[in-house]
Structures are given as structure tokens and as C-alpha cells.
Amino acid sequence: MAVLHGAADTALAKAAVFNPTGLLTAKIVTIALLVGAAALWGAVDAWLRREDSGRTWLIAALFAGVGSGVLYVIGRGIFVDQAGTSELGPALTGGAAFAALLVLVPAGLGLFAGARLGGPEPAKPSPTPRRRAPSPSPRAK
Template sequence: MAVVHAVVSVVVAALKAANPTGQSVLEAISLAVLVGVAAVWAAVDGWREVPDRGRAWVLAALITGVGSAVLSTLGRGLFVDQTGAGQLGEALTGGAAFSALLVLLPAGLGLLVGPRLDPDRRAGDDEDEPAPRRKPSPRPRSTTGE
């Protein structure tokens, strides 16, 4: 996810540098793509019932925030303009938080929707559930036969 965010950031920055006016539609489309990628990927994880997927997506959001900040600063410096290490502090604070939220919020939605995508699987799960366990009695069984 960090690479996807960094690539989109560098492409948008390059297109803004080439044509500084009229890029609001491009920015909206790029945000929609980033949100869509996270939501669909998380929905697939939920549909496939990947174990511990919630924790994995929280970690992915944190790593994406920091990783995309570093990679996008590096990419902008190499391919777009003379962005240097001085911009890394801003990217690691505001940019990283924004990127993390762009992963975490749609992923949460995807994790909610994903398991509900296959109604046949949910109907079949009810038959495979084990019988509920009985609650143990607070009194021990009588061994004398009373």
C-alpha cells in the first residue's frame, strides 16, 4: 500500500508541475483510486476470512503512512522537482497521518462488507457450528445415587 500511495503522489505531483491549473479532477480521481484499492483489498481479506485481518490492516495503515511519506519524498526529488530532505519532516507528520487514514478508514469498511459478500457461505456456516457448551453446574454431581 505504501508503494501505491507513493506512486500516485509522485504522478499527481508530476502532472501538477507540468500543468499547475486544472488538476482538481485528477486529485479527486487519485484519492478515489487509493480509497478503492484499500477497500477492495480489505473486502477480499474479509471474504477469504484471513485470520487476524483487523490487526494486519492497522499495521498496514501505519506502515503505509511512514513508508509512503519517505517514498513519495524520494520520488518527487528524483522525478519531479528538487524536493530534498527538508520536506521529509512535513511528509512524516501531516502526509503520513493522511495516508494512514486513507488506508485505515476504507479498510475498516471493507472488513465489514467482505464477510457478507458470499451469502451461501454464511448459510452453510450455521450447520457446521458445534453445539453450544453447557454451563457447568455450581454444585458437584452426587456420587451416592440420590
Template sequence: MRAWLVRGLVLAVVHAAVQTGEAWVRAGNPDAIGWLRPTALGLLVAVAVVWAGLDGWLGRERHGMVWFKAALLAGPVGGVLGVIGQGVFVDDTGVEALPVAITGGAAFIALLVLVPAGVGLFIGRAARPRATTDA
């Protein structure tokens, strides 16, 4: 399976799960927004940074483009899955939420994958041990 497809689908599911979990907690405790949103964003950023950092550290080639494609896939898929998750587990979110999820929501998710992945790739490549040559 293509690397970008795996990364994109996994991150779409992670984003949808976090979005659904956040909506579920907010429905039960509206005052939780002060700590909930930063925690959710931190978790999402950490997943992308660590995974891309491992790619960079392992020296995989062309992973900038892989992460770009993964972000483009994760955006709309994560948005749609988030709406489905909220509709099934939290409230009566319906089809009316889809246009926002596949436009603005998708763009936000794509950026929330792409930017931390770029940082992770940079850190991973910088931390990679250099090969020594004994001549």
C-alpha cells in the same frame, strides 16, 4: 512474510507512486487539480477497499489488526517514498519536505489505508457466502 508487512509496503509504494504522479501532472498542467486530486484519492481508496474486501470475503482471521499494522507502516514509508519520488522524477524536492511527510503526511496516508480497509473488511464479510448445514 507477514501479511501486514506485505500490505503496508505495497500500499506505501502505491501511495508514493500516486503522489509522485500527481505532482508530475500538476507541474505540467496546474489546471488539472480539479480532476486530478479526486481521481487520485478515489484510486487510493479503491485499492484498500478491494484488497481488504477480498480478505473479508475469504474469511481470513484477525485481519482488522493486520490492516491496522499495515496502515501504521504505510504512513511514514509512503511519505518518505513520496518525497524521494518527487525529488527524483518531478522537481528538486529535498530533505526539507521530510518532516511534513513523516508527520502530517504519514497520518493522512495511514487514515487513507485504515478507513477504507475497515469498510472493505465489513463489505467482504457481509458478502461472504454462508456455510449451509444439511442435518
């Protein structure tokens, strides 16, 4: 999720270079895709009945926030406008909090919805070959 959010932020920054005033639709579509990805992934985790999904998504949201901030500054420095480490502070505070919420809230809703769906049926055990009972007498040589 951190890579997805970092790439989305970098792509929006690159698009802002070419069209600084007409990005409203692009921002809405980007946020909708990020929210949809987190919600779908959370729903699949709940549908598959994964252990500790809520805790996993909380930790993932925290890492995605910080990771996407760092990746955004790196991507912006490489691909957009040579941004330096002075951009790291705002990316790790406000940007990280926003990215963490963009992961945590939709994933929580996905976990709620996915738990309400019928989970996949457990795999049927394969039939084991029947073993013969050992004979009470020893074998003759």
C-alpha cells in the same frame, strides 16, 4: 499500499509541474482509486476469512503512511524538482497521517462488507485410497 500511495503522490506532483491549476479532477480520481484499492483488498481479506485482518490492516495503514511519505520525498527528489530532506518532516507528519487514514478507513469498510458476503466454500478433501487391514497371520515365505 505504501508504494501505491507514494507513486500516486509523486505522479500528482509531477502533473502539478505541467498544469498547476487544473488538477482537481486528477486528485479526485487518484484518491478514489486509492480508496477503492484499499476497500477492495480489505473486502477480499474478509471474504477469504483471513486471521486477524483488522490488526493486519491497522499495522499496514501505519506502515503505508510512513512508507508513502518517504517514497514521496524520494520520488519527488528524483522525478520532479530535486526536493531534499527538508520535505521529509511534512511528509512524515501530515502526509503520513492522511495516507494512513486513506488506507485504514476504506479497508475497515471493506472488512465490514466482505465479512457479510458468503465466504468461499472450503476445499473438499481428496478421496484417500482405502488401505487393506493387516492380516492376522504372518506371511509365508
